[in-house]
Amino acid sequence: MSHKALYREWRPSSFEQVVEQGHITKTLKRAVVTGRITHAYLFCGTRGTGKTTLAKIFARAVNCLNPHEGDPCNKCDICKKALDEVLMDIAEIDAASNNSVDNIRKICDEVNYMPGLSKYKVYIIDEVHMLSTSAFNALLKTLEEPPTHAIFILCTTEPNKLPATVLSRCQRFDFHRITTKGIKERLRKIADAEKQQITEEALDMIARISFGALRDAISLLDQCISASDDTIGIQDVLSCAGLIDDQSNAKVVEALVNNDVTAILTSINDVIAEGKSPARFLSGLLGYLRNILVCMNVQEPSRFIEADNNAIIEMKRLSSLIEHETVIRYIKELSENEAVLKRASQPKTYLEIMLIGLLLKKTTHMEKQDVKEDIKTDVAKPVIKEPVKKDLAVKSEEDISWTKYIQDRIDKGSKDVFELAESSIEISGNQAVITVGNGFLKDSLESNKDSVLEEVRGFNANVVNIRFVCTGMNRITGSPQQEILEIGKKHNIPVEIV
Template identity: 55%
Template sequence: MSYIALYRKWRPAVFEDVVEQEHVVKTLKHSVSKGRIAHAYLFCGTRGTGKTTMAKIFSRAINCLSPHDGDPCNQCEICKGILSENILDVIEIDAASNNSVDNVRSIRDEVIYAPSQAKYKVYIIDEVHMLSTGAFNALLKTLEEPPPHVVFILATTDPHKLPATILSRCQRFDFKRISIDSIVERIMKISRESDVELHKDAARLIAKTADGALRDAISLLDQCIGLGNSTISYEDVLSVAGISNDMFTADMLDAVIQRDISKILELVDILIMEGKDISQFVSGLVYYYRNVLICKMASNPRDIVDASEDSIKRMLLQQKELSKEKIMMAIKELSAVESSLKWVSSPRILLEVSLMKLCDPALNKGDDSVLERLAELEKRAAGAASVPSPQLKPDTEFKSSSPKDSKKVPSGQAASHAEAKPAEKPLLKHIAEWEAVINELKSSGRMVLYSNLIGTKALVLDNRFIGIVFGADKGFCKMVAAKAENLEIIEAAASKKLGREVKIKCLSEGDVQTNTGQEQDAPPEDELMATARELASKANVPLNVIDE
C-alpha cells in the first residue's frame, strides 16, 4: 500500500477522537442520539481545526446502522462503505473548483432521488464561500426546503462572505483554534506511535508554528520525520520550518536597543544566508516584542509568556531598556512590514530599513515616535532640573531667539517678568493690496470670482495664511469662493500681487476681530506642542517645529 500522510492516517474516526471542539461534539452527538437531524449545518473556523473531519464523522453517524452514544460504529456495512468511498450517498464537493451555477443546478436535480443504500444523502460542500453569487441563488430554494432524505453540511473559513439568506437557513457551529497544549499532546502521541522520539521543546515549537491548526502541526511533524532521524530535536524543527530561534531574535533586539547598525546588518545577512523565511522572522520578532511588553507591564509574566525560563529572564532584562511607547511603536512598524513583504521585490532591504528606523526614532514621523521623543526629552529635562543652575551676574542679559523681536532684560527681573506678563496676541491687519488682487481676477476673466469677492476684506492671519472676510449677508459668496478650484485661483492671484506664496481661508465677519483696538483670542495651543515647549524650556534645548 502506498504511503499515507500522517494527517490523513490520524484523522479522527469518532467524535471522541476530535481534539477540543467539545461544544460542537456534544451538540452533534445529542442530535444523533435523539434523531433531531437538521437539514443544513454550517461549520466555520480557521484551517486545520476539524471542520471536514467533523462533517465526515457526522455523515457516518446519521447513517450508521448501530450507532453508539451518537458515535458511528465504523463496523457496519454503511460505515465501511462510506469510509472506503464505495457508497455514493455521501458526496464531498470542493466549492473552490465547482463554484458555477451549473454545478449547483446538478446538485438541485440530484437531491430529488432517494439515497441508494444509506438513510440520508449527505452533501459536504467545502470552502462554500467560494461559490459564485449565481450559485448561491440557485442553492437557496433547495437549502431552504430540501427533501427529507437530504442533509447539507457546509464548511468555510470565511463565514462573513456568505449571504445572510444562506446563514439564516443553517445551524451554525464555530470551531475554535486548538490550544498549544492540546496540539503538543496530540503530536507527542503520534510520534510515539511512529517510533520517533520527539523532544518536548521541539513539540512546543511545532505547536506554536501551527498557530492553532492541528493539521498544520501534524504536517510539520511528518516533514520532520522525513529527515530520517530517530529523534526530532528543536534544531531539526527550526531547519525544516525555516524559522529562527529565540536566541537569534533576542540578539536582534539587543542590537536594536544598542542602536548597533553593523550588528543588525550582520544578523540580517546570517538570516538570509541560512535560507530563513523573512516573513516568518518578522512575525517571530513581533511576537517577541509582544512578550517583552508583557514582561514590562504584567506582574507575573511567566504565567502568560510561553517561553523557556532563560528566554523570559533575558526579556526581563531587555524590557528595562525599552519604554512602553518604544515597544508599541516597534510592534506597529514591524506589523506593517509583515503585511508589505508579500508585495516587495526586495524584502531584505525593507527589513533592514525598518530595523534602522527602530534604532533612530527621528527617522519615524509617526505619532508613536513623537511620544517616544517626548519621553526622552522628559528624561533630559529631569536631568537638567537636578543640576543646580549657575549664578548669573546682575548685568547678565537675555536675548530673544528672534533677532527681529530681541530686547534686553535684566537677569534679576527675567523670571518674574516672564511669569507675570503674558505673551502679546497679534492683531489681525488689513491687506492694502486686496483691491489689486480682486482687479487682477477681473482682468484675467474670472468674473464669477470677481463678483463674489466685491466688498470683502483680507486680513493677515500669519506668515502663510490670509483670510477673506465676508459680510453677514454674503454666505453664498463665501460658499462659492471656498470651493477648492476657486481657492487655487485666488491663491495664485494673491501670491502674484503680494510677492510671496500664501494660502487662503474664507471667514465670516463674526469669526474675526480686526485691528480696531480689540484683540482676537488665540486658539488654544495643542497639548502635545505645549508639553514639548515646556520640556524644551526646562532642558534648555531648541525646539524645531516642522509643519508638514
C-alpha cells in the same frame, strides 16, 4: 504501499476521538440518538480544527446501521463504504474548484433522487464561502424546501462571506482553536505510536507555531520525522518550519538598543543565508517585540507568552533596556511596512532600510529630548528673579524651537505642516495648545487633527492631546486663498490655487 500522511492516518473516526470540540460533538451525538436531524448545518472555524472530519463522522453516524450512543460503528457495510469513500450517498464537494452555478444546479437535481443504500443523502460542501453569488442563489431554493432524505453540511473558514439567507437556514457550529495542551497530547500520542523520540521543547514549539490548527501541527510533526535521524529537537522544528529562533530575534533587539547597525545587518545576512525569507524574519521580530511589551506590562508574562523560561528571562532583560514608547513605535512602524515588504522588488534591502530607519528616528528623538533638557536647565538658572518673566522665557524658547522644527519639516518637502508655519505652541504635561492667527487656519487644522497630532508628537513625544486657539479676529481679513498664497510666499513654497 506508499506512505500515508499522518494527518490522514490519524484522522478521528468517531466523535470521542475529536480533540477539544466537545460543545459540538455532544450536540451532534444527541441529535443522532434522538433522531432530531435537521437538513442543513454550518461548520465554521479556522483551518485544521476538524470541520470536515466531524462532517464525515456525522454523515456516517446518521446512516450507520448499528450506531452506539450516537457514534458510528465503523464496521457495518455503510460505514465501511463511507470510510473507503465509495458510498455514493455521501458526497464531498470542494466549493473552491466547483463554485459555478452549474455545479450547484447538478447537486440540486441529484438531491431529489432517493439514496441508494443509506437513509440520508449527505452533501458536504467544503469552503462554501467560495461559491459565486448565482451558485448561492441556486443552493438557496434547495435549502428552503429540501427533501426529507437530504442533509447539507456547509464548512467554511469565513462565515461572514455567506449570504444572510443561507445562514438563517443552517444550524451553526463554531469550532474553537485547539489549545496548546490539547495539541501536545495528540502529538505525543502519535509520536509514541510511530516510535519516534521527540523532546518536550520540540513538542512545545510545534504546538505554539500551529496557532490552534491540529492538522498543521501533525503535518509539521510528519515533516520532522522525515527530516530527523534520531530524536527530534527544537532546532529540527525550526528548520522544518522555516522559523527564526528567539536568540536571533534577541540579537536584533539588542542591536536596536545599542544603535549597532553592523549587528543588525549581520543578523539579517545570517537569517537570509539559512533560507529564511525577509517577510518571515520581520514576522518573527514583530512577535518578539510583542512579547517584550508583554513583559513590560504583566506580572506573569508566561501566561501570555508561548516560550520557555530562559527565553522569557531574556525578554525581561531586554525590556529593562528599552523604553515603553520605543517598543510601541517599533511595533507600529514595522507592522505598517510588513505588507510593503512582501511586495518589494528587493525585500532584503527594504528590510535593512526599515531597521536602520528605526535607529535614525531614535537618534533624532534623543536629540530633541537633549535640546529640551538644555532649555529646561537654562531656565532653571536663577538669572531672572521674577517668576512671571521665567514663564515668558520658557515660552519664548519653546516657540523658537517649534518654529525651527516646522521650518525644517517644510524645507524637507513636507506639505502636512504647511498650515503650522505661522503658529505657536505651548505644552503643559501631555497637553499642547497651538495658537494660530485666524479662524480659517484654526478650522482647517481641526479638520486634520490626527495628522497635526502626529507632527506635534514628532516635536514632543509626550503629547497625547491638542487643541487650537485663534488670536486676533475670528475671521480673516482676506480670502482663504489669499491667506495661503501669502504664507507660501513667505516660506518660498510654490502654491497653486485650483
